[in-house]
Amino acid sequence: MSESPVLLNKHEVERLLTYDDLIPRLESVMGKFSKRDSSEIIQPVRSVVPIQQHSGFLGVMPAYLAAEGILCTKIVTFYQRAEGSSLPSTQATVLLFHPEHGHVTAIMDGEAITAKRTAAVSAISAKLFKPALSEVLCILGSGQQARSHYDVFTKLFKFKEVRVWSRRKEMAQRFVNDLQDPVTVCSSVKEAVIGADVIVTATGASQPILFGEWVKPGAHIAAVGACRPDWRELDDVLMREAVVYVDSREGATAESGDIILSGVCITFHQYNIADLSHHRHTYSTPKSLFSQAEVFAELGEVLNGSFPARREKTTVFKSLGNLFFHSCDPKIKNKMF
Ligand SMILES: NC(=O)C1=CN([C@@H]2O[C@H](COP(=O)(O)OP(=O)(O)OC[C@H]3O[C@@H](n4cnc5c(N)ncnc54)[C@H](O)[C@@H]3O)[C@@H](O)[C@H]2O)C=CC1
Numbered sequence: 129m130s131e132s133p134v135l136l137n138k139h140e141v142e143r144l145l146t147y148d149d150l151i152p153r154l155e156s157v158m159g160k161f162s163k164r165d166s167s168e169i170i171q172p173v174r175s176v177v178p179i180q181q182h183s184g185f186l187g188v189m190p191a192y193l194a195a196e197g198i199l200c201t202k203i204v205t206f207y208q209r210a211e212g213s214s215l216p217s218t219q220a221t222v223l224l225f226h227p228e229h230g231h232v233t234a235i236m237d238g239e240a241i242t243a244k245r246t247a248a249v250s251a252i253s254a255k256l257f258k259p260a261l262s263e264v265l266c267i268l269g270s271g272q273q274a275r276s277h278y279d280v281f282t283k284l285f286k287f288k289e290v291r292v293w294s295r296r297k298e299m300a301q302r303f304v305n306d307l308q309d310p311v312t313v314c315s316s317v318k319e320a321v322i323g324a325d326v327i328v329t330a331t332g333a334s335q336p337i338l339f340g341e342w343v344k345p346g347a348h349i350a351a352v353g354a355c356r357p358d359w360r361e362l363d364d365v366l367m368r369e370a371v372v373y374v375d376s377r378e379g380a381t382a383e384s385g386d387i388i389l390s391g392v393c394i395t396f397h398q399y400n401i402a403d404l405s406h407h408r409h410t411y412s413t414p415k416s417l418f419s420q421a422e423v424f425a426e427l428g429e430v431l432n433g434s435f436p437a438r439r440e441k442t443t444v445f446k447s448l449g450n451l452f453f454h455s456c457d458p459k460i461k462n463k464m465f
Pocket residue numbers: 206209211216217218242246269270271272273274294295296299330331332333334335337351352353354355447448449450
């Protein structure tokens with residue numbers, strides 16, 4: 129008879145999951161994932177169910193790491209919430225299974241895991257791609273992801289200035305009030321990003337908020353929001369001028385509006401032509417057709433040495449959260465990744 133699953137609540141997960149463990153672990157696993165050796169790691173693109181009536185989504189994210197005996201899934205919901213809502217936009221539960229027998233061995237809060245894992249992966253992207261001299265960090269958004277990104281980016285790197293922008297200035301002010309160190313609250317995205325070396329976009333936006341013309345050449349952008357095929361945070365100029373890295377090529381092709389929509393034809397010539405019976409018809413033909421922004425490489429392909437880190441260029445890491453790897457030995461609770 130199988131033992132009852134271990135239950136780990138948010139506080140326990142927060143205590144057990146440290147960036148010092150998470151970062152090297154994710155680096156190793158992402159490098160392996162990008163080799164696509166399915167006998168080692170199986171991680172399909174997540175299944176997403178839209179909850180249209182309530183502006184929400186349910187995602188299921190299974191993964192199997194054969195060599196490490198990890199079989200798990202995250203079940204996550206994410207909603208577009210009204211500003212200032214007391215409910216979290218992203219909520220999740222993680223289930224671990226016994227890979228041989230199939231029973232559930234652990235049930236863990238996934239909110240803290242999502243916050244820390246996502247920020248840790250963005251921090252890995254910044255380690256690889258941020259300019260050698262990076263003095264200014266800019267964070268767009270003031271929610272859960274903004275906070276976890278602030279925590280890990282300021283823990284790993286030394287910035288002279290940190291700026292934050294949020295749709296409502298008082299939300300940015302509230303974010304800053306919770307911190308020990310000084311952070312500049314900006315009134316516009318443009319003010320926040322001009323001259324920034326590293327930019328984190330962690331918003332619920334579905335239309336571009338960050339425009340390439342404002343971005344300092346050579347800057348690194350960790351783009352965390354816009355995880356649906358019709359959502360965007362970054363404009364066409366930025367997407368087409370930057371070297372674009374992703375967490376998973378398949379995930380980016382299926383889910384990233386920043387990539388998918390960067391190739392859409394946006395302007396039309398209109399012709400007004402009369403036919404033989406003198407009726408007028410309007411025809412539209414595309415004036416400008418752009419090819420989509422190209423994905424240069426997966427983060428894992430850089431980590432495993434298959435592709436270079438083009439640090440000298442403006443770089444975008446488009447994160448979707450497809451990679452999900454955590455292990456918890458149910459008998460030794462502190463052995464968790
Ligand atoms: N790439 C990944 O692995 C993950 C991505 N996400 C995505 O990251 C984003 C942020 O998530 P959380 O921090 O959990 O959410 P949150 O609700 O805690 O914070 C959202 C922030 O975005 C701002 N915002 C919302 N709509 C906006 C709009 N239209 N324009 C500008 N700002 C807007 C809010 O003011 C708030 O500051 C969401 O899009 C979420 O789906 C979340 C988890 C993992």
